[in-house]
Amino acid sequence: xxVELSRYMLADLLVKKPQGMETEVFAYGRLPLAFSSRxxxxxxxxxxxxxxxxxxxxxxxxxxxxxxxxxxxxALNGTQTQSASIHNLISEIEDMRQxxxxxxxxxxxxxxxxxxxxxxxxxxxxxxxxSEAQTALAxxxxxxxxxxxxxxxxxxxxxxKMLS
Numbered sequence: 719x720x721v722e723l724s725r726y727m728l729a730d731l732l733v734k735k736p737q738g739m740e741t742e743v744f745a746y747g748r749l750p751l752a753f754s755s756r757x758x759x760x761x762x763x764x765x766x767x768x769x770x771x772x773x774x775x776x777x778x779x780x781x782x783x784x785x786x787x788x789x790x791x792x793a794l795n796g797t798q799t800q801s802a803s804i805h806n807l808i809s810e811i812e813d814m815r816q817x818x819x820x821x822x823x824x825x826x827x828x829x830x831x832x833x834x835x836x837x838x839x840x841x842x843x844x845x846x847x848x849s850e851a852q853t854a855l856a857x858x859x860x861x862x863x864x865x866x867x868x869x870x871x872x873x874x875x876x877x878x879k880m881l882s
Contacts, residue, residue: 721749721805724870725813732818740820745807746834747825748780748793748800749864749873758794778828779860790861791874803864803874808855809848810868811841830858 719728721744732741744750759777760770780795782802790802807814807822814822822842824835834855841851866875 719743722867722873725810725817725868726870728819729817735818741818742821742823743807743814743819744805745810745814745822745824746838747805747823747827748802748861749805749867750798750800750825751792752799754797754799757796758799759796762794782861793861801864801873803862803876804859805865805867805873806852806855806859806863807865807868808838808841808851810865811838811848811851815842827858827860829860833858 719731719742723731728741728743735741757767757770757774759774759781760767762781763770763773765771765773774796777795780793780798780800782790783792783794784802785791793800793802811822822838824831824838827834837851837855837858840846840854841848846854863876864874865877867873869875869877
């Protein structure tokens with residue numbers, strides 16, 4: 719499903735889901751927002767896209783753009799525009815289970831992807847509670863979390879549930 723759809727929209731869609739069709743939700747990582755034929759990283763370093771010297775390797779988490787107020791807003795990584803915040807639905811595993819979500823997508827990050835996957839697996843298997851999984855995952859978030867789209871709000875927002 720598109721990352722911008724809320725859990726409420728998903729619930730409405732699942733009523734009409736054809737039998738045998740899997741439902742996948744993007745549950746962790748920087749939100750993929752747009753792709754471009756231009757390489758932002760090469761452009762930032764004043765290099766042509768076809769001779770970029772793989773400058774993106776110097777920015778494994780992308781280059782963060784901030785608002786005038788200094789809030790992290792976007793991350794540019796090669797041809798990708800992503801959210802600066804890390805979309806994190808680990809505390810929503812039970813909600814997704816009740817909705818009938820079959821697959822959670824976890825976007826890899828430069829470090830600690832294994833630990834992220836392990837935290838989600840433990841929550842999915844009910845080995846730990848969602849709050850315990852959230853606590854286990856916290857040291858591996860490399861930027862502020864967000865979950866606004868899931869709750870029908872701005873994507874950059876973070877719910878109270880995640881903050882407590």
